[in-house]
Amino acid sequence: MSQPRARAAVFSAGSWGTAVAKIMADAGSDVMVHARRGEIAEAINTRHLNPAYFPDVDLPVSLAATTDPAAALDGADYLVLSIPAQTLRANLAVWAPDIGPDTVIVSLMKxxxxxxxxxxxxxxxEVTGVSEDRVAVLSGPNLAREIMDGRPAAATVACPDEDAARRFQTACHTRYFRPYTSTDVIGCKLGGAVKNVIALAVGTASGMGLGDNAVALLITRGLAEITRLATAMGAHxxxxxxxxxxxxxVASCTSPLARNRTFGVHLGHGLSVEEAMAATRQTTEGVKSAEAVLDLARAHDVEMPITEVISALLNDEVTLDEAAAELMQRPPRPER
Structure with missing residues (x-):
């Protein structure tokens, strides 16, 4: 006897939300995307494509869309959230009454x-009142454009409830997308959040023409910063x-498809934060989160010099040249 098809509600119809919706539909789920714009929902339903982000990619027929959040959530086994982290609280407060008692909530936000x-x-x-055992995280080197093209990728599904993690792993396992499971939600979330800030630094260095040695330096020491903060907060x-x-x-710091790196390149070319935002044209979580990450580092007495310099650069407290000099003029120390 075959298992009933899982039902997923994916909020929103942006690039990453659309990619995960496609993954889940390809894996055998019935997927309903919540789109803010009626014309996007109509295009998904009638033409089976998302004209705003992937006008050249056919979407599975088992993937539909609606502008009605309650309709999207009706009977959903999974609620997959892919909205800007800074708007999550307000939006979720509106949607929470329609979330089913057994729905597993999956966060894509970094x-x-x-x-x-x-x-x-x-x-x-906090907003929904559900146990954190019902909240999972999907995180990894996942560039939406490549996934939409069916190129191979993998990610980690983290949830305190191992069974919930395994079920969602099955719900998004396709021939091109391989998920692994973990119970370390803290490590997965902080890895995804802080790498955005490091990618801003790498992009800025690239835009300034500082060379590949500088890029390798920032990636390596950036990983050290991420690890210090995450382990101080309880990650493995x-x-x-x-x-x-x-x-x-690595994906966020090296790919021209990565929006935080792209934003940093614009900064490195001399654009202001506002000009870089307009040029990037998509939500850049590193810009929104840099100061919050630095606050966490200070609260846990963790040294994060790259994050500190990027936060200062975003707040116009240092120039590009001062930012580069500040990192290189730090007192030498043992690597470990």
């Missing part, structure tokens, strides 16, 4: 809430050497 320093999974539990060090740590960091 940001830290600025006012509270909370990870998205913590915000979800091995998580940061995995897909949601090193893997995500």
């Amino acid at each position: 940001g830290i809430e600025r006012d509270t320093g909370l990870r998205a999974s913590q915000v979800i539990a 060090p091995a998580t940061l050497a995995g897909l949601s740590g090193l893997g995500d960091l």
